[in-house]
Amino acid sequence: MMLTMKINKMNLEHKNKSYMIDNVSCKEIANNFGTPCFVYSEEAISGSFKKIKDIFCTEKRDVYYSVKANSNLTILKLLLNLGSGFDIVSMGELDRVLKIGADPKKIVYSGVGKSEKDIERSIKIGIHCINVESIEELKRISMIASKLKINAPVAIRVNPNIDPGSHEYIATGLNSTKFGINLNNMMDAFSFAHTEDFINLIGIDYHIGSQIETLEPFIEAVTSVAKIIKQLKSNQIDLQLIDMGGGLGITYKNNNVPSIREYGEAINKAIKDNNLEDYNIILELGRSLVGNAGYLLTKVEYIKKDSEKNYVIVDAGMDNLIRPALYDAWHNISCINVNKDAEEILCDVVGPVCECADFLGKDRKLSVQQNDILVISSCGAYASSMSSNYNSRPRPAEIIIKKGQAVIISRKEEISDLYSREIII
Numbered sequence: 001m002m003l004t005m006k007i008n009k010m011n012l013e014h015k016n017k018s019y020m021i022d023n024v025s026c027k028e029i030a031n032n033f034g035t036p037c038f039v040y041s042e043e044a045i046s047g048s049f050k051k052i053k054d055i056f057c058t059e060k061r062d063v064y065y066s067v068k069a070n071s072n073l074t075i076l077k078l079l080l081n082l083g084s085g086f087d088i089v090s091m092g093e094l095d096r097v098l099k100i101g102a103d104p105k106k107i108v109y110s111g112v113g114k115s116e117k118d119i120e121r122s123i124k125i126g127i128h129c130i131n132v133e134s135i136e137e138l139k140r141i142s143m144i145a146s147k148l149k150i151n152a153p154v155a156i157r158v159n160p161n162i163d164p165g166s167h168e169y170i171a172t173g174l175n176s177t178k179f180g181i182n183l184n185n186m187m188d189a190f191s192f193a194h195t196e197d198f199i200n201l202i203g204i205d206y207h208i209g210s211q212i213e214t215l216e217p218f219i220e221a222v223t224s225v226a227k228i229i230k231q232l233k234s235n236q237i238d239l240q241l242i243d244m245g246g247g248l249g250i251t252y253k254n255n256n257v258p259s260i261r262e263y264g265e266a267i268n269k270a271i272k273d274n275n276l277e278d279y280n281i282i283l284e285l286g287r288s289l290v291g292n293a294g295y296l297l298t299k300v301e302y303i304k305k306d307s308e309k310n311y312v313i314v315d316a317g318m319d320n321l322i323r324p325a326l327y328d329a330w331h332n333i334s335c336i337n338v339n340k341d342a343e344e345i346l347c348d349v350v351g352p353v354c355e356c357a358d359f360l361g362k363d364r365k366l367s368v369q370q371n372d373i374l375v376i377s378s379c380g381a382y383a384s385s386m387s388s389n390y391n392s393r394p395r396p397a398e399i400i401i402k403k404g405q406a407v408i409i410s411r412k413e414e415i416s417d418l419y420s421r422e423i424i425i
């Protein structure tokens, strides 16, 4: 009899005694590509995008994928082919999306620290919109645009001071953060942008945070922005675009989050309730499109039993997945061992990096043996894209499961890649 069990409602299944991602065995992937490695499900990524597209996208409404979540070129291309635009925060991200053939008219550019060069380049390529995060930035854009004699399309990023209820490092819509222009100063910014010759004020933008697990903050933000738009109108400032940012959370553990469908429906309703239907609207989603489509496979090097604790030492570390160290994030860890005789132990799953913060999971119960493969879930977003070479460790390969085949989409770094830019004097 075939026994199938979905792990954490994701594409990982326990089938016929082995762990499979979209019907490809994790063990085979680990054997063929080595560990650690990232594995993504094409089906899961396109499935998430199609869901929000079906519910939300129209002539006037678009989803722009937030490149920072996972910037692998194959993933960007997949989303481009499905009709996505792109939300970027650096020239590196701009290069990536131009490389896969994205239309600059479907790229928005956010970030608090845009340099003169960054602004000049984005104006010259004809970007859809620069999301401006301060009056100082607005002045710089105006100066560059007048020098180039090209109108710069801008949206003012406001900071609506809404608590999204997420970890403090990813709650960006509060006045205590560096993001956006607060409600007290925003009128000055809008007035300045409205009157400058080479600034084309097209919209308003906000992004209140990430891993938001309820719908209320999203709705509150729409209502707050509708009020601002009214206030602007009474000052003869008319906008065409509202960029609502991203932030929809995903299931990591047993946290309940709204589905993409519920989120899309709630946003549609909030747009209608606030009479915003005439505006062009952009959503900048990252995590909810790719987060649960990715896994990190890692091998158990040692099981170290200490008097205080048991440590399962694996070959992936905080350099591959920094979320547990940085945000105290919880990722599901499953062991794909076939040997059911292994005793279950309470353990910390830790990497080889020389830091106490180098843990992937704490106080986990696992039946595990040396050389077993562990699968860490929800590693599609903010895992590979936040990885580093700390301890001079090469970045792992990335693999995508496409139509039942495991295909490499980023080769493992060579050690020599790590110092190829260095100069011995």
Ligand code: LLP
Pocket (backbone or CB within 6 Å): 066, 068, 069, 087, 110, 170, 172, 207, 209, 210, 211, 245, 246, 247, 248, 284, 285, 286, 287, 288, 323, 327, 381, 382, 386
């Ligand atoms: N738009 C802007 C302006 C953003 O700053 C972000 C994320 C997004 C959109 C996409 O948000 P999402 O839909 O992915 O929540 N490294 C953290 C998350 C940082 C999010 C930064 N901004 C983590 O691993 O939880």
